[in-house]
Amino acid sequence: MIGGLYAITRETDDSARLLSEVEAALRGGAAVVQYRDKSGDVARQHEQASELLALCRRHRVPLIINDSLRLADLVGADGVHLGSDDGGVREARIVLGADKIIGVSCYQSLDLAVAAQAAGADYVAFGSFFASATKPSAPRADITLLQHASRVLHLPIVAIGGITPDNAESLIETGADAIAVINALFEAADIEARARCFADFFIAETED
Ligand SMILES: Cc1ncc(COP(=O)(O)OP(=O)(O)O)c(N)n1
Numbered sequence: 738m739i740g741g742l743y744a745i746t747r748e749t750d751d752s753a754r755l756l757s758e759v760e761a762a763l764r765g766g767a768a769v770v771q772y773r774d775k776s777g778d779v780a781r782q783h784e785q786a787s788e789l790l791a792l793c794r795r796h797r798v799p800l801i802i803n804d805s806l807r808l809a810d811l812v813g814a815d816g817v818h819l820g821s822d823d824g825g826v827r828e829a830r831i832v833l834g835a836d837k838i839i840g841v842s843c844y845q846s847l848d849l850a851v852a853a854q855a856a857g858a859d860y861v862a863f864g865s866f867f868a869s870a871t872k873p874s875a876p877r878a879d880i881t882l883l884q885h886a887s888r889v890l891h892l893p894i895v896a897i898g899g900i901t902p903d904n905a906e907s908l909i910e911t912g913a914d915a916i917a918v919i920n921a922l923f924e925a926a927d928i929e930a931r932a933r934c935f936a937d938f939f940i941a942e943t944e945d
C-alpha cells in the first residue's frame with residue numbers, strides 16, 4: 738500500500754551523497770522512495786538505482802523507478818512510475834508482473850486517473866499543487882481534485898509539487914494518501930528531521 742512520505746531523489750552525480758541523503762530520509766520515516774534521474778546517463782542510473790535498492794531493502798521500503806520500465810526491470814526494483822511519455826500500464830504489468838508497483842502521473846486530470854485505474858495501476862499521482870522550483874513547467878492541479886478523486890477512485894492517491902511542511906497537511910486532509918516531495922525534503926539542513934516532520938502528519942491524520 739502506497740501511503741505516507743513518498744521521497745523522490747534529487748539528480749546528482751555524487752552517488753555517495755545520494756545514498757546518504759536517502760538513508761536520512763528513511764531513518765526519518767520515508768515510506769516510499771523513488772529514483773528520479775533525467776541525466777540520460779545509463780551507467781550512473783544503473784549504479785545509483787542498484788545501490789538505492791539495496792538500501793531500501795535494508796529499510797523494508799519500496800523503491801520505485803521513475804520513467805524507465807527497462808531500468809526498473811533491470812535492477813529488480815519494486816516498481817515504476819509512468820508519466821504520459823513513459824509508456825503504458827498494461828505493458829509495464831506484463832514486464833514487471835503482478836507483484837510490482839505501477840504508479841501513473843495524472844497531472845490535473847481525473848479522467849486520466851480513472852483510465853489508469855482501469856488499466857491496472859497501483860496508485861495515481863496528481864499535481865503540481867503548488868509552484869515547484871524542481872519542475873516550474875508542471876501543469877497545476879487544484880486541491881479540490883483530491884476531494885473528487887478520493888470519492889471516485891479506489892487506489893492510493895499521491896500528491897506532488899511544491900509540497901512543504903506548511904502546505905502538506907492541507908493535501909492530506911483533502912484526500913492525499915501520500916505526499917511526494919523532492920526539494921523541501923532533500924534541501925533541508927536536517928533531512929531526517931524533515932522526513933519525520935512529513936511522516937508525522939500521517940500519524941496525526943490517523944489519530945484525528
Ligand atoms: C509520484 C510522482 N508523480 C509525478 C512525477 C513526475 O514525473 P516526471 O517524470 O518528472 O514527469 P511525468 O513523466 O509525470 O510527466 C513523479 N516522478 N512521481
Ligand SMILES: Cc1ncsc1CCOP(=O)(O)O
Nearest residue numbers: 865869871872898899919920
Ligand atoms: C516531478 C514533479 N512533477 C510534478 S511537480 C514535480 C516536482 C516535485 O518536486 P518538489 O517537491 O521539489 O516541488
Ligand SMILES: [Mg+2]
Nearest residue numbers: 804819820823
Ligand atoms: Mg516521467
